[in-house]
Amino acid sequence: MTTMDARSMGTSVRRIEGPDKVTGTAAYAGDTVAAGTLVLHPVQATVARGEITAIDTSAAEAVPGVVAVLTHRDAPRLGDTGDPEHRVLQGTTIHHRGQFVAAVLAEHAEAAAEAARLVVVSVDEAPSTTGFDPDAEAYTPAALGNGQQADTLVGDPDAALAAAPVVVRASYSTPMEHHNPMEPHATTATWIDGRLEVREASQGAELARQTLATLFDAEVTVRSPHVGGGFGTKGFLHAGTVLTVLAARTVPGRPVRFALGRRQMFETVGYRPATVQHMALGAAADGRLEVVAHDVVGATARYKEFVEPAGGSTRSMYAAPHRRTSHRAVPLDLDAPTYMRAPGEAPGSFGLECAVDELAVALDLDPIELRVRNEPDVHPENGLPFSSRGLVECLRTGAERFGWSSWDRAPRRRLVDGWWHGVGVGCGTFPAFRMPGSTAEITFTGGRYVVAIGAADIGQGARTVLTQIAADALGVDVDSIAVEIGSTQVPVGSIAGGSAGTASWGSTVVEAADRFRDKYGDAPDEGDHADAATPDNPWAEEYAMAAYCAQFAEVAVHADTGEIRVPRLLGMFGVGRILNPTLGRSQLQGGMVWGLSMALHEESVVDPRFGEVINHDLAGYHVAANADVRVVEAEWIDEDDAYVNPMGAKGIGEIGIVGVAAAIANAAYHATGVRVRSLPITCDDFLTSGLL
């Protein structure tokens, strides 16, 4: 097994759509200006649970410019996708505050908003539970949000903990967080002669098409040429898309547009659910782990289950003969949670990697050395060999580069100009998948190879990197390649998700290119054509395949105010071949800033009386701004992995965030002696410690 030769891959080709993005002419789903477009404004539930008893739309209908007001009484009936989020205006039951209960269509946004305010919804309210209590009655889910099993058990963890010379037991909590891509979800839908045309902010046009075709039993075309960030929330369709298409069906021939407001981004498009993670580590005096136990209690929605797989990565990180992971779910009357950048790995690495740091302190051992001593030879649960595993090299090279050894390991030693400084490390992993189900089509025309596949560029650079892969697979320059993606008018593509987009689409493009060259050689004629479906990876059951990282943070905590800042982050990544160093570094750095933002800023606060996220805008829900970010460096080790795919590339969309929050919390402990086990880390954690 070898990876394919790289000529373009590994070089920093500029983003192909760059000129359109920097001028603003790149058209996103809400950037439609067709004459006669109607604007949709929704009416939303103001209780968390109940039954609608009456809806009075008369005042709304009287507003000038209003074309229609749609409710459950008159909305078209929908087919069944099995997803409760898609049952829009199909009945009287309210499952969560913010649920769409009616929609106004109007000629202008102002009229639509005013009319929506005038719709009177009478509700028989039912008791609800919307605040997450990790001690509340919980159940064992049939599967986690990513399909993994809820529980795993090897050996006898409880007996091993009782016998272990050194034990760390601690609980860590992570809050509800919202994705908040800069582009709010937007849909423009038009019914033309019984066919549906949709422009959608989507991580996967084909998945959107399938969903809408099932719901509406119609021929559907979906276009998503540019997507203003997704991070998981634009994977599966949410209620707003269905509402827009429903409403458009009542006005055939007229485009209907619904661009969610920022507040609605906290009400109807999912989030990362809160977790509490009970960690127990037992080790011998030399630091070798005897037992790793990671027991997670997480929030889910009562009407639709999604359980954050926070203990998932603990199954493969470190060797230990006795091990347990478990997940329990507490149902709440909230909007349904969903995938958010590194679902499971991001919060789970906070629990595991902080606990490992606490164990290093208990053992008086360098936390890097502790991790190296527990490096497994094979996957600790399923026994598979690793296709490649760069964790130790990431730790070693990262430590060297970061200047790790120049710091005294004892906490609370460096006070500079009124700020306590410290350093910390946190590690992580993310699986290297290949999704089935894409088709790539290559046509030689006009002296260029047109490569068509329904991939999605959500900012990760798919359009550019697929061009590079195709160029190398066809043995030509990138100038000879024209990639067509982002719609259902090209052959099907799997979604941009699970850090598997490039691996899946790229493998498919390589397969199609191989067939093309087999058929036509390197001097094709006009119109020559080949296609291929995603090939299975023959090694998928033979090796454990994943990316690894070691994140290093320097933290400064103000000695008087407890203000915490992160002057420096370094991420070292073992992610196979980096296909485009500039774009790859951008994506990894972006993920690391997500980790910083998770560590210090992000928390959606639910008012348990009403089931509402009360900080539901970008003033109340702070995401890292420019001045929050100082030095952020992303580097990688040379890693040749011939088993993941022909390109030798592991996904990099999610690994960037993993381990960062733990590195920052561990650095904050090193700086101050204060151990913070709950995110986000804020001033009061230090001020109330009595230690500052």
Added chain:
Amino acid sequence: MTTTIPMSITVDGERHDLDVDPRTTLLDALRERLGITTTKKGCDHGQCGACTVLLDGRRVLSCLTLAVAKDGAHVVTADGLATDGELHPVTEAFLANDAYQCGYCTPGQICSAVGAIDEARRGMPSAVTADLAADVTLDRSEIAERMSGNLCRCAAYVNIVSAVEEAAHR
């Protein structure tokens, strides 16, 4: 009945006459009325900066500006920064430094950067300026501070600062 008010506005060098609802923001006037979608809507609350345009040369949040109050104004969006077919130096620097990923906040970032560089040249201090009387040096700390009204969820901040730094010192 809704009252509309006649006004004119010049956008990227082209004059437009229109009747606006007094509730219409400059952002919605651009996007919904004039079909100019090179300015993006990220929050509609003045919290994200995606809608930043240059209004009579100064950077403003078009979502917090009522269109009717800007009769006769000159607006420049990211698409109007080019001159004689040449990209603006800030635009070119964003491309060269990969200072964007999804691109949705980018037009606002670039307009904001143009405004910020101009403010610094005119000596306007920021919260991190040490000497309020001295000329402003746009170092990375100053740039990060002055660009913090423009959120980027892809978090291209490191590259945004590099792009602005490069453009400012050209």
